[in-house]
Amino acid sequence: MNALAWLEPLRSSVPELDTDAWAALERFDTALDEFHRASPVPEDAAARSSWLLGLRHDLASAGHRAPSGPGRPMWQTLAQFLAGARDLDLRDCTGAGHGAMVLTHAPAAVASAWEQRLLAGDLIGIAATERRGGSRIREITTQARLSNGGQWRLTGEKCWVSRLTEAAAFVTFIRDPDGRISAVLVGADDPRLERDVIEPSGLGGWGWGVLRLHDLPINPAEALLGTPGSGLEIFHQHFARFRPLVTATALGTAAGIHGLVADILAARRDAGLPRIRDNALITLGRTHAEITAALLTTLTTSRLAAAGHPQAGLLARLGKAAGVDTAARAISDLAPLIGAAGYRRSHPIAKARADLTGLLYADGIHDSLYRSGGISLLGSPAKNRPSRLASVACTRA
Numbered sequence: 522m523n524a525l526a527w528l529e530p531l532r533s534s535v536p537e538l539d540t541d542a543w544a545a546l547e548r549f550d551t552a553l554d555e556f557h558r559a560s561p562v563p564e565d566a567a568a569r570s571s572w573l574l575g576l577r578h579d580l581a582s583a584g585h586r587a588p589s590g591p592g593r594p595m596w597q598t599l600a601q602f603l604a605g606a607r608d609l610d611l612r613d614c615t616g617a618g619h620g621a622m623v624l625t626h627a628p629a630a631v632a633s634a635w636e637q638r639l640l641a642g643d644l645i646g647i648a649a650t651e652r653r654g655g656s657r658i659r660e661i662t663t664q665a666r667l668s669n670g671g672q673w674r675l676t677g678e679k680c681w682v683s684r685l686t687e688a689a690a691f692v693t694f695i696r697d698p699d700g701r702i703s704a705v706l707v708g709a710d711d712p713r714l715e716r717d718v719i720e721p722s723g724l725g726g727w728g729w730g731v732l733r734l735h736d737l738p739i740n741p742a743e744a745l746l747g748t749p750g751s752g753l754e755i756f757h758q759h760f761a762r763f764r765p766l767v768t769a770t771a772l773g774t775a776a777g778i779h780g781l782v783a784d785i786l787a788a789r790r791d792a793g794l795p796r797i798r799d800n801a802l803i804t805l806g807r808t809h810a811e812i813t814a815a816l817l818t819t820l821t822t823s824r825l826a827a828a829g830h831p832q833a834g835l836l837a838r839l840g841k842a843a844g845v846d847t848a849a850r851a852i853s854d855l856a857p858l859i860g861a862a863g864y865r866r867s868h869p870i871a872k873a874r875a876d877l878t879g880l881l882y883a884d885g886i887h888d889s890l891y892r893s894g895g896i897s898l899l900g901s902p903a904k905n906r907p908s909r910l911a912s913v914a915c916t917r918a
C-alpha cells in the first residue's frame with residue numbers, strides 16, 4: 522500500500538482540498554519517488570545534507586507547494602505525511618517550516634523578502650534550547666545588550682539545534698535588553714555565529730549541534746519578530762501550527778514501514794508460505810487503524826491551529842506526543858514481523874526507528890508535553906468557582 526493510498530479514503534475529511542489540490546498532491550508524491558531514488562546513503566552525512574537542501578530547492582522550483590487559502594495547512598499536513606513515508610529526513614522538503622514565524626511576525630519588508638527566499642527553497646532554523654533544558658524556555662539566558670545606534674548585541678549558546686549547517690537564518694529566542702523573552706532573526710553567515718556539529722544517533726539528515734553567538738550585532742528594527750517581549754507568544758503560536766506537521770511526518774514514516782512490512786508478508790504468502798500467522802495480521806490491522814486515527818486527529822489540529830482556535834495549542838502538544846508515540850510503537854510492533862533482516866543498519870526499518878527516537882525529543886519532549894497538557898486540562902485554581910465535586914456532594918446530601 523503506497524502512501525497516497527492511505528490518503529484516498531480520507532478525502533471527505535478534508536473538504537478544504539479541491540480536485541486541483543489533490544492532483545497537486547499526487548504530482549508531489551510522484552516527484553518524491555523520483556527524487557528519493559537518488560538519495561545518498563544515510564552514512565554519508567555531508568552528501569546527504571546537501572542532497573536534502575538541493576531536494577528542497579528542486580521541489581520549490583518545480584512549484585510543489587501548498588495552495589493558498591484554507592486548503593494550505595491541510596495540503597501541507599498531507600504533504601508531510603507523504604514525505605515522511607519515504608524518509609523522516611524529508612521533514613522539511615516543502616513549506617515555510619520554522620520560517621513561518623518570520624512570515625507572520627517580521628516587519629513587512631523583511632517578511633516579503635523572506636517569502637521569496639522560502640518559496641525558492643531556502644530554509645530557516647529555530648534556536649531555542651539551552652543547556653538549562655529545552656523544556657524550560659522561560660529560563661533562557663541568551664542575552665541582547667543595547668549597543669551604539671540602537672543596535673542589539675547577542676551573546677549566548679543554543680544547543681541541539683537542527684538544520685545547523687543548512688539554514689540561511691535562525692529564529693533565535695533571547696532576553697532583550699529589558700530582560701523580556703523576544704524572538705529575533707539571525708543571519709546564518711554572520712562571522713560571530715559559531716557552530717559545533719554533533720553526530721546524532723538518528724535524524725541525521727540535517728546538521729545538528731551547538732550554535733554560539735559571540736556579541737553578534739543585529740538591528741532590532743529589522744530582526745525583531747513581533748513586539749519586544751512577545752517571544753513566548755510567538756513560540757506557542759508557531760508550535761500550535763508546526764507540531765501537527767511534525768506529527769504527520771512521523772505518521773507517514775510509520776505508514777511507509779507498514780507498507781513495506783505488508784509487501785514482504787504478501788510476497789512470502791505468494792511464495793508459498795502456508796499461512797500468515799494471526800499475530801502478524803492483527804498487528805497489520807491494528808497499526809493501520811492507529812496511524813489513520815492519529816492522522817485524522819492531526820488534520821483537525823492543523824485546521825484548528827490555522828483558525829486560531831483557543832484549544833489548538835493544547836491539541837498540538839498532546840497530538841504531537843501521542844501521534845509520534847503511535848508512530849514509534851507501530852514501527853516497533855511491525856519490525857519483528859520481518860525478522861532480523863530489518864535489524865540491519867542499512868534497512869529502512871532500522872533507520873525509521875532511530876529517526877523516530879529523535880522526534881521523541883525534538884519539537885517538545887513527550888513527558889513535558891503530556892504534563893503541560895495535563896496542567897491545561899486541570900484548569901487554574903478557581904477559589905470562587907463552586908467545584909463540581911462540591912456540587913455532587915451537596916446533591917447527594
Ligand SMILES: Cc1cc2nc3c(=O)[nH]c(=O)nc-3n(C[C@H](O)[C@H](O)[C@H](O)COP(=O)(O)OP(=O)(O)OC[C@H]3O[C@@H](n4cnc5c(N)ncnc54)[C@H](O)[C@@H]3O)c2cc1C
Binds near residue numbers: 651655656885
Ligand atoms: C533531533 C533533535 C532535534 C532538535 N532540534 C532543535 C532545534 O532545531 N532547535 C532547538 O532549539 N532545539 C532542538 N532540539 C532540542 C529539543 O527541543 C529538546 O531536546 C527538548 O525541548 C527537551 O529539552 P532538553 O533535551 O534540554 O531536555 P530537558 O528540558 O533537560 O528535559 C529532560 C528531562 O527532564 C525533565 N525535567 C524538566 N524539568 C524538570 C524538573 N523540574 N524536575 C524533574 N524533571 C524535569 C523533562 O521533563 C525531561 O524528561 C532538538 C532535539 C533533538 C533530539
